[in-house]
Amino acid sequence: MTHSADNNSAYETDALIAEDIGAYLDQHQNKSLLRFITCGSVDDGKSTLIGRLLYDSKMIFEDQLAALEADSKKVGTQGQEIDFALLVDGLAAEREQGITIDVAYRFFATEKRKFIVADTPGHEQYTRNMVTGASTADLAVILVDARKGVLVQTRRHSYLAHLLGIKHLVLAVNKMDLVGYDQQTFDDIVAEYSAFAEEIGIEAFTAIPISGFKGDNITDAPSPQTEWYDGPALIDHLESVEIANIAAQERAFRMPVQWVNRPNLDFRGFSGLIGSGTVAPGDAVRIVPSGKTSTVKSIVTYDGELKEAVAGQSVTLTLEDEVDCSRGDVISTADNPPEASDQFEATIVWMDEEALKPGRGYWLKLASQMVTATIAEPKYEINVNTMDHLAAKTLQLNSIGVAEVHTERPITFEPYSDSRSLGGFILVDKITNATVGAGMLHFSLRRAQNVHWQATTITxxxxxxxxxxxxxxxxxxxxxxxxxxxxxxxxxxxxxxxxxxxxxxxxxxxxxxxxxxxxxxxxxxxxxxxxxxxxxxxxxxxxxxxxxxxxxxxxxxxxxxxxxxxxxxxxxxxxxxxxxxxxxxxxxxxxxxxxxxxxxxxxxxxxxxxxxxxxxxxxxxxxxxxxxxxxxxxxxxxxxx
The missing domain is CATH 3.40.50.300 (P-loop containing nucleotide triphosphate hydrolases)
Known part of the structure; x- marks a missing residue:
C-alpha cells in the first residue's frame, strides 16, 4: 500500500499531537497535589473565591460557562458579571438560601500543581461538615469580609483548622473592592487576627487582600488597586507551600498494614499506605505492637519493584523473616517505633444527632486498626467561640470536648500533632454503623504504661x-x-x-x-x-x-x-x-x-x-x-x- 505526501504529513501531524498529549499527561500526572479548604463566616465569599479559581485556571467548559452566565442573570447579578459562587453551590437548598450547607469538593490545576479544594459551611450547626473537609487538608483559606472584620465564625474555623493540624493558614481579607481597597482596613483586620492567632497557638499565617468577585490578587499581585501590598498572589502562595506528604517524608518510617498479600505459598507481603518516612530494601523494621523485628526484602508495586518508597505511596513490603504481622499492625523503623497503649486523652468532635453515651462501647477506627472503645465523661467541653472550658456530662451534636478514651486492647498510635495517620480516629456506632465522632489523640495515660496483667498459675x-x-x-x-x-x-x-x-x-x-x-x-x-x-x-x-x-x-x-x-x-x-x-x-x-x-x-x-x-x-x-x-x-x- 502506498501513501501520498499529504497522507504522510497527516500521519506526522497526528504523531506530533499524540506526542504532545503524552508529554502533557506525564507532566500533569507528576504534579504535586495540594488539598485545601475555604472557611469563614456566612457570606464571606468562599464559594465565589473557588468559582474564581476554577475560572482563572480555565477549568470550566464552554457549556458550563454558558450555563453559568444564564444562571447569573437568573439570580440577579448586575450587568454582565458572572456569579462564580454558582459553580460551587450545587445544592438547590444552597442556591435558595444563598449559603453553603454541604462540603463541596472541586478540582483544578495550574502549570505547577494540582489542587483539591473543599468549600466548607460557615454555619455553626455544620461544624461536623467543616471538620470532614479539614481532616485531609494541608492548608486552610480563612476568609474575612473586609466590611465586617474578624467574627465569631472566623475564630471558630481558625481554631478548628489549628486543632485538626492544618499547618498552613491564609487569612484572605475578601471584598476589598467594597471598602475602596483601603490599606488601613486591611492592616487593622490583620492586627486583630494576629492577636487571636497567638492566643490559640497559631504560629504563622499569610495575609492577602483579595476580591474574589473582581479577581484582585488571585492570580497576579499586586493588583492595580492594591499597589501598597507586597506579598504573593493567592495562586502563587498555593503553588509554593509545602505539602504534608513531602514534610512527612522527613519523619520516621510508619506504614499501617491494611492487607496481608498471600497469592501463593511463594509470596507473602504486607500492603499499606506509607504514613511517614521512607523505606528501602535492607532497612531494619519493627512490627508494632508485637515488637518483632526483620529486614525489608523488597518493595513491590503494580508497576514493579522499587528501590525506595516514600510517604503517600501505597506499596507491598516483603520481609526477610517469617514474622507474625497482620492487618492493624504497623511496620516502622526498628530503632524508633511508635507507642502502643489502651488509655488516652483525646479531643473529640461529636458528629451525631444522638449525644455521646459515656461508657458505651463504640468502634474506634485508627489507620487500619479497629477496636472497641469507651469514652469517659468529658473532662470539659470547649466553647469554640470564646475558648472557655465548660463542665459537661456528655457531648451533643457539633460539640468539641476533651475526654479519656479506653480501648479493649492496646493500639499503635502517635500524638495527632505528630501524625495524622496514627493520631486521628473516628468513632462508629455499633448498632447503626454511623460515624458519630472524630478525634485526635494527645497522649497515652501514664497509668496505662504502669498497669500490667498479672499472669496466675491456676487458670x-x-x-x-x-x-x-x-x-x-x-x-x-x-x-x-x-x-x-x-x-x-x-x-x-x-x-x-x-x-x-x-x-x-x-x-x-x-x-x-x-x-x-x-x-x-x-x-x-x-x-x-x-x-x-x-x-x-x-x-x-x-x-x-x-x-x-x-x-x-x-x-x-x-x-x-x-x-x-x-x-x-x-x-x-x-x-x-x-x-x-x-x-x-x-x-x-x-x-x-x-x-x-x-x-x-x-x-x-x-x-x-x-x-x-x-x-x-x-x-x-x-x-x-x-x-x-x-x-x-x-x-x-x-x-x-
Missing part, C-alpha cells in the same frame, strides 16, 4: 475443671415487672439441685452496694451494666455459672458484655412481656410513679427499651408459668460440661 480452665462445669453467663433482660428476677431465681434453684456452682446478680441487689452511686440516667445505666459485666467476667474466670437479672435496656451494652466473654459463654435470655402486662403487674409500684412524673427515666415510659434482635433464648411470661419458663431455659443450656 480459668482449672477453676472450671474443679467444678466440673463450663462457665456461662445467663443474661436475663426485659422490662421491669417482666419476671426476670423470679425466673432467674427458679433457674438457679434447678441448677443447684444439679450440683452446679452458680451466683445470681440481681439488679436491685447490686444497686445496694457496688452500684449504689449510680442513678438512672442513660449514662448511669450504661455504667451500671459495664460494672456488672466486669463482675460477671471475673466470676466466669472463677468457673461459675453467673445469672444476671437486669433490665439492661440498650443493645449496645448487652453486646459490650457479650464481647467480654469467651465464645458461646454469653447466653442472652429475653423475658418477653408486653408493656401493658408488665404495667398491670407493677409489683413495686414503679410504673404508677413513672406515669405520674414522680420517677424520671423509667424504662418503657420515658426511657426506651431495645428488645434483643436475636436472643439465644426467648420466654413469653404471658404464655408460660415461671416453672415452665425455668424448665425451658435449663433444657436449652444443657449440657453444662
Amino acid at each position: 480459668r480452665d482449672d477453676h472450671a475443671g474443679m467444678k466440673n462445669q463450663k462457665p456461662r453467663v445467663l443474661w436475663f433482660t426485659g422490662l421491669s415487672g417482666s419476671g426476670k428476677s423470679t425466673i432467674a431465681n427458679a433457674v438457679e434453684q434447678r441448677l443447684n439441685l444439679m450440683n452446679r456452682h452458680t451466683f445470681l446478680l440481681d439488679g436491685d441487689n447490686v444497686r445496694h452496694g457496688l452500684n449504689k452511686d449510680l442513678g438512672f440516667t442513660e449514662a448511669d445505666r450504661i455504667e451500671n451494666i459495664r460494672r456488672v459485666g466486669e463482675v460477671a467476667k471475673l466470676m466466669t474466670d472463677a468457673g461459675l455459672i453467673v445469672l444476671t437479672a437486669f433490665i439492661s435496656p440498650f443493645r449496645a451494652e448487652r453486646d459490650m458484655v457479650r464481647s467480654m466473654m469467651d465464645e458461646c459463654e454469653f447466653i442472652e435470655i429475653f423475658v418477653d412481656t408486653p408493656l401493658e402486662v408488665a404495667e398491670e403487674r407493677d409489683v413495686k409500684g414503679l410504673y404508677k410513679k413513672a406515669r405520674s412524673g414522680e420517677l424520671k427515666n423509667f424504662t418503657g415510659i420515658d426511657s426506651p427499651y431495645e428488645a434483643p434482635a436475636e436472643p439465644e433464648i426467648r420466654v413469653n411470661t404471658v404464655e408460660m408459668t415461671v416453672d415452665e419458663a425455668a424448665d425451658h431455659i435449663v433444657s436449652q443450656i444443657m449440657p453444662l460440661k
Whole structure:
C-alpha cells in the first residue's frame, strides 16, 4: 500500500499531537497535589473565591460557562458579571438560601500543581461538615469580609483548622473592592487576627487582600488597586507551600498494614499506605505492637519493584523473616517505633444527632486498626467561640470536648500533632454503623504504661475443671415487672439441685452496694451494666455459672458484655412481656410513679427499651408459668460440661 505526501504529513501531524498529549499527561500526572479548604463566616465569599479559581485556571467548559452566565442573570447579578459562587453551590437548598450547607469538593490545576479544594459551611450547626473537609487538608483559606472584620465564625474555623493540624493558614481579607481597597482596613483586620492567632497557638499565617468577585490578587499581585501590598498572589502562595506528604517524608518510617498479600505459598507481603518516612530494601523494621523485628526484602508495586518508597505511596513490603504481622499492625523503623497503649486523652468532635453515651462501647477506627472503645465523661467541653472550658456530662451534636478514651486492647498510635495517620480516629456506632465522632489523640495515660496483667498459675480452665462445669453467663433482660428476677431465681434453684456452682446478680441487689452511686440516667445505666459485666467476667474466670437479672435496656451494652466473654459463654435470655402486662403487674409500684412524673427515666415510659434482635433464648411470661419458663431455659443450656 502506498501513501501520498499529504497522507504522510497527516500521519506526522497526528504523531506530533499524540506526542504532545503524552508529554502533557506525564507532566500533569507528576504534579504535586495540594488539598485545601475555604472557611469563614456566612457570606464571606468562599464559594465565589473557588468559582474564581476554577475560572482563572480555565477549568470550566464552554457549556458550563454558558450555563453559568444564564444562571447569573437568573439570580440577579448586575450587568454582565458572572456569579462564580454558582459553580460551587450545587445544592438547590444552597442556591435558595444563598449559603453553603454541604462540603463541596472541586478540582483544578495550574502549570505547577494540582489542587483539591473543599468549600466548607460557615454555619455553626455544620461544624461536623467543616471538620470532614479539614481532616485531609494541608492548608486552610480563612476568609474575612473586609466590611465586617474578624467574627465569631472566623475564630471558630481558625481554631478548628489549628486543632485538626492544618499547618498552613491564609487569612484572605475578601471584598476589598467594597471598602475602596483601603490599606488601613486591611492592616487593622490583620492586627486583630494576629492577636487571636497567638492566643490559640497559631504560629504563622499569610495575609492577602483579595476580591474574589473582581479577581484582585488571585492570580497576579499586586493588583492595580492594591499597589501598597507586597506579598504573593493567592495562586502563587498555593503553588509554593509545602505539602504534608513531602514534610512527612522527613519523619520516621510508619506504614499501617491494611492487607496481608498471600497469592501463593511463594509470596507473602504486607500492603499499606506509607504514613511517614521512607523505606528501602535492607532497612531494619519493627512490627508494632508485637515488637518483632526483620529486614525489608523488597518493595513491590503494580508497576514493579522499587528501590525506595516514600510517604503517600501505597506499596507491598516483603520481609526477610517469617514474622507474625497482620492487618492493624504497623511496620516502622526498628530503632524508633511508635507507642502502643489502651488509655488516652483525646479531643473529640461529636458528629451525631444522638449525644455521646459515656461508657458505651463504640468502634474506634485508627489507620487500619479497629477496636472497641469507651469514652469517659468529658473532662470539659470547649466553647469554640470564646475558648472557655465548660463542665459537661456528655457531648451533643457539633460539640468539641476533651475526654479519656479506653480501648479493649492496646493500639499503635502517635500524638495527632505528630501524625495524622496514627493520631486521628473516628468513632462508629455499633448498632447503626454511623460515624458519630472524630478525634485526635494527645497522649497515652501514664497509668496505662504502669498497669500490667498479672499472669496466675491456676487458670480459668482449672477453676472450671474443679467444678466440673463450663462457665456461662445467663443474661436475663426485659422490662421491669417482666419476671426476670423470679425466673432467674427458679433457674438457679434447678441448677443447684444439679450440683452446679452458680451466683445470681440481681439488679436491685447490686444497686445496694457496688452500684449504689449510680442513678438512672442513660449514662448511669450504661455504667451500671459495664460494672456488672466486669463482675460477671471475673466470676466466669472463677468457673461459675453467673445469672444476671437486669433490665439492661440498650443493645449496645448487652453486646459490650457479650464481647467480654469467651465464645458461646454469653447466653442472652429475653423475658418477653408486653408493656401493658408488665404495667398491670407493677409489683413495686414503679410504673404508677413513672406515669405520674414522680420517677424520671423509667424504662418503657420515658426511657426506651431495645428488645434483643436475636436472643439465644426467648420466654413469653404471658404464655408460660415461671416453672415452665425455668424448665425451658435449663433444657436449652444443657449440657453444662
